[in-house]
Amino acid sequence: MIKLFNTLTGKKEEFIPINAGEVSMYVCGMTVQDRVHLGHMRAYVMSDLIRRVFEYNGYNVKVVQNFTDIDDKIIERAREFNTDYRLLGEKYIREYIESSVIMNIKPPYCYPKATQHIEEIIKLIEKLIEKEYAYIVKGNVYYSTNKFKEYGKLSKKRIEDLISGSRVKINPDKKNPIDFALWKISKEGEPYWYSPWGKGRPGWHIECSAMSIKYLGETFDIHAGGTDLIFPHHENEIAQSEAVTGKTFANYWIHNEMLRIKGEKMSKSLSNFLAVKDILNGISPNSLRLYYLKTHFKSPLEYDDNSLNESSNAMNRVERFVEENYISEYKLNMDLLKGVMNDLNDNFNTPKVLGTLFSILREANSGIGDKHEVAGTIKKVFEIMGFVFQKKERNNKIDDIMNLIIEIRKDLREKKCFQIADKIRYQLERQGIELMDGQDGTKWNIR
DSSP states (O other): OOEEEETTTTEEEEOOOSSTTEEEEEEOOOBOSSOOBHHHHHHHHHHHHHHHHHHHTTOEEEEEEOBBOOOHHHHHHHHHHTSOHHHHHHHHHHHHHHHHHHTTOOOOSBOOBGGGOHHHHHHHHHHHHHTTSEEEETTEEEEOGGGSTTTTTTTTOOHHHHHHTOOSOOOTTOSSTTOEEEEEEOOTTOOOBOOTTOSEEEOHHHHHHHHHHHHHOSSEEEEEEEGGGIIIIIHHHHHHHHHHHSSOSEEEEEEEOOEEETTEEOOTTTTOOOBHHHHTTTSOHHHHHHHHHTSOTTSOEEOOHHHHHHHHHHHHHHHHHHHHHOOOTTOOOHHHHHHHHHHHHBTOOHHHHHHHHHHHHHHHHTTOSOHHHHHHHHHHHHHHTTOOOOOOOOOHHHHHHHHHHHHHHHHHHHTTOHHHHHHHHHHHHHTTEEEEEETTEEEEEEO
16 A cells, blocks of 8 residues: 655545556656756656656556746747757757666656647647636736636635735736736747737646646646645646546645755756756766655755765665675565565655665674675665666676785784784775775775
């Protein structure tokens, strides 16, 4: 049984799929006006983890993750770089896909782009106008929020409070200050498509409704994204979609908290972001995934270099332990595996799982338990969570030389020549080679 926290109901619930054995999941993807950063990647590592946990439990998971490739910010950015908005978008889409491959994020069923679904978007807007949930003013089409009686049910906001607290510049064309654009008439020099209301382009919110309905149906299981999307984006998706279909849009809404840097949300708009590819020049994909998963996805995560380095060191310990002690995929501690999987199935509690695994690893290094079973179980659970273990190939000649050095150092210690033995260790460490003295003798590892 899998339990997850549903933003819509505000509580943890047992997951019940629409179709037995299947999960349909929509992930809000990037608006591609800039590079993929660590804040984005937290959301996509989380959605990848969710998918992997469902798959381990026997579900067939269909994931759709979009790209918003037409938007005010993209047009503005393209002007800034004096380039075509399509070239700009493709550049950042390519960088995201490359980064996701490096991070071992499973590819979705498809990556739909907004610009490839203009026909579906126009049809959806036409239905909203027909049902009187939308109105046309000077070629712009707006959604009438007060027509949808449940507006605010996801974000728990009331229309009256939103209107009274609105800081948005008053648009005289709108019937209500919080009505939002479904279709925008194009300005001079902007890209456009033909529509029944004139040349223009879609609003942000309607794009996701059209794409998710096309690929997952009028009602699907899970909608995922960051908490910054709850309002207005996801609230507006619900309003437009359910107004057209008369059905529940998504049964479960899963939102990860933000990655912060110096107390502020890491974002493109604040220009305080760190690009994923730049960070991966300094640490491994496994280390970055561990950095994310040490904190529960429902808790904010504060970025700092020390925390990232700690994750890298911790991941090195795990990889070294597995490399030295793993012998078979069948050599597992089944009680341990069952316990940690219960924690993963309980709202994807990765901090608890990792705490258990690191505790068992420390005990195994102290001589408690079967090292082979612990290594097998740790490898199994880490792989379920999306980590990749690669056997490090070592040159046989280097092995022979290191075994000789270890033997010489052993003789020196037996003769109580500790100063020379320590000097050997120190010089090897300077070359990135670590010696580990234990009950089973001395082993070595390249850091």
